[in-house]
Amino acid sequence: MDTMQALKVNQITKSFRTDFYKKPVQVLKKISFDIQAGRFVGFIGPNGAGKTTTIKCLLEYIYADSGTIQFFQDNSILESKKRIGFLPERPYFQEFLTGTEFLKLHWSLSGIQNENFKTRSEEVLDQVKLTHAKDKKLRDYSKGMLQRIGIAQALLARPAFLILDEPMSGLDPDGRILIKDILKSLKLQKMTLLMSSHLLEDVDELCDDLIIVHKGEALYAGTLPKFKENFSNLESAYRDFKGQLETDYNV
Amino acid sequence: MMRLILVHTQEWLRLKFFHVILFLSFFYFMMSYVLGSLSFVEHQRLIFDFGLAGLEISALFVSAFISTHALYRDIDRKTILVLLARPIPRWHLLASYLGSLVLLNLIMVTVLGIVLFTFLEKNPYGGTLFISIVTILIKSIVVSSFGILCSVLARAMFGFVITVAYWMMAYSIPDLQFFAKKIDNVVLTFFARFLDYVIPNFYAFNWKNYHFMRSEINWNDILWSWAHCFGWIFCLLFLASLFFRKKEIV
Numbered sequence: 398m399d400t401m402q403a404l405k406v407n408q409i410t411k412s413f414r415t416d417f418y419k420k421p422v423q424v425l426k427k428i429s430f431d432i433q434a435g436r437f438v439g440f441i442g443p444n445g446a447g448k449t450t451t452i453k454c455l456l457e458y459i460y461a462d463s464g465t466i467q468f469f470q471d472n473s474i475l476e477s478k479k480r481i482g483f484l485p486e487r488p489y490f491q492e493f494l495t496g497t498e499f500l501k502l503h504w505s506l507s508g509i510q511n512e513n514f515k516t517r518s519e520e521v522l523d524q525v526k527l528t529h530a531k532d533k534k535l536r537d538y539s540k541g542m543l544q545r546i547g548i549a550q551a552l553l554a555r556p557a558f559l560i561l562d563e564p565m566s567g568l569d570p571d572g573r574i575l576i577k578d579i580l581k582s583l584k585l586q587k588m589t590l591l592m593s594s595h596l597l598e599d600v601d602e603l604c605d606d607l608i609i610v611h612k613g614e615a616l617y618a619g620t621l622p623k624f625k626e627n628f629s630n631l632e633s634a635y636r637d638f639k640g641q642l643e644t645d646y647n648v
Numbered sequence: 649m650m651r652l653i654l655v656h657t658q659e660w661l662r663l664k665f666f667h668v669i670l671f672l673s674f675f676y677f678m679m680s681y682v683l684g685s686l687s688f689v690e691h692q693r694l695i696f697d698f699g700l701a702g703l704e705i706s707a708l709f710v711s712a713f714i715s716t717h718a719l720y721r722d723i724d725r726k727t728i729l730v731l732l733a734r735p736i737p738r739w740h741l742l743a744s745y746l747g748s749l750v751l752l753n754l755i756m757v758t759v760l761g762i763v764l765f766t767f768l769e770k771n772p773y774g775g776t777l778f779i780s781i782v783t784i785l786i787k788s789i790v791v792s793s794f795g796i797l798c799s800v801l802a803r804a805m806f807g808f809v810i811t812v813a814y815w816m817m818a819y820s821i822p823d824l825q826f827f828a829k830k831i832d833n834v835v836l837t838f839f840a841r842f843l844d845y846v847i848p849n850f851y852a853f854n855w856k857n858y859h860f861m862r863s864e865i866n867w868n869d870i871l872w873s874w875a876h877c878f879g880w881i882f883c884l885l886f887l888a889s890l891f892f893r894k895k896e897i898v
Contacts, residue, residue, distance in 0.1 A: 413898070456733060458897040475735050483733035489725035491655055493662065505651040506734035550730065 403558050403589040404432040409464030424450050430608050430618040439600035440593040442610035448593040482551030486563040492536035507554040521549040541572030558589045565596050601631035649744050656748035669706050673760055676702035681767045699764045700856035707753050707788035708815050715795025716807035718745045739889035749792040757785045773861040780855045786877045791815050793884035800891045818850040848880045
């Protein structure tokens with residue numbers, strides 16, 4: 398197994414001011430975790446726990462108040478973004494574009510020069526099983542197809558690190574199965590994945606490691622088998638973990 | 649970036665707002681043509697004055713509305729998250745908005761300009777009319793740059809109002825200076841002078857009228873005015889990029 402560090406998050410904090418005259422609310426409280434290359438990591442926690450905020454900090458959509466983030470050994474996020482693929486939760490894609498045109502847009506933004514677009518786009522379209530719909534307008538795509546073309550754009554530049562925010566959210570069972578199959582094939586290719594999700598069953602099936610965030614703190618960051626050591630599945634382990642948490646927090 | 653510019657332009661060409669403005673401009677042109685036909689001696693004057701004013705107002709509304717709403721829309725729909733996940737500096741996105749607005753205004757000004765030329769039978773002032781239309785286009789780019797700066801700093805609708813006010817101020821500085829001089833008020837004089845530094849002076853090249861059409865072209869004035877506008881475009885875009893670098897995309 399490759400043990401190179403793909404991401405190191407060290408004590409990041411983030412506060413937001415909801416109103417000019419109000420006190421800032423601390424959303425992230427010294428979150429720290431590491432991700433090793435080639436691992437699939439599930440990022441779970443209740444709504445408002447800070448999952449999306451952490452992802453936004455990782456990609457510098459927002460800036461952490463303190464702490465450090467480093468992808469691989471890169472010095473800048475711009476450098477790292479050449480190796481990162483990202484799909485946010487339910488984004489809007491330009492519906493007047495066809496699948497191929499959409500990928501062409503992202504290809505041009507990725508600045509790839511040493512590869513042929515046609516070959517690569519056909520490869521990723523095949524990978525996400527959308528070859529038949531490549532010339533269809535995105536407005537004619539189903540929700541599952543849009544999610545898959547989203548994954549295709551994230552995979553286009555051959556990233557070493559993939560970040561998916563709720564990739565299964567709102568999908569029907571068939572759509573979920575297809576996305577899971579795609580992710581499983583990526584696992585075989587030794588890709589590193591950080592996947593935020595509410596679906597414990599999917600995380601259990603796909604991930605090697607687990608990060609649990611709660612109220613802006615990373616309460617668990619380690620391997621998934623260790624977390625569910627004495628339980629039959631992730632859900633039971635999570636139930637137990639949450640029970641203990643509620644006792645600790647005196648909820 | 650060229651592809652991003654084309655995609656934005658394609659998207660904005662589909663906006664209902666753009667279609668409404670285009671329709672209103674046609675309507676305005678038709679009105680000026682009808683009014684011109686009713687007049688015996690001022691036929692051309694009416695078409696020039698009304699037509700060019702209509703053209704500038706249309707360009708203003710399209711530029712101000714789209715430039716202040718583009719970023720907001722992209723943030724709201726999370727499109728920006730996908731775009732900025734690519735290894736591009738953030739200012740590329742703002743530059744692509746401006747590029748698309750240039751293209752959009754170019755399309756609109758060309759279509760409306762052709763209509764205007766068609767309405768003016770036996771027009772002896774084609775060259776000056778062309779310069780006037782190009783100047784309107786350049787002014788619309790200044791307004792767009794200001795709108796983009798506003799979109800980085802303020803909410804979309806507030807930015808739109810400020811941008812329209814900015815355009816109005818850009819035409820009012822000489823009047824304000826004249827007024828301040830007349831009433832001999834130190835504060836107002838200082839304020840007028842301050843505005844002269846922070847707002848471009850559109851009044852100095854207000855060529856969208858019949859009087860200008862009939863006068864001789866002074867290339868020095870024209871080139872100076874275009875350079876003045878391009879200077880402002882650069883400054884505004886630079887400022888917008890500076891603020892956008894640290895803007896939090898929540």
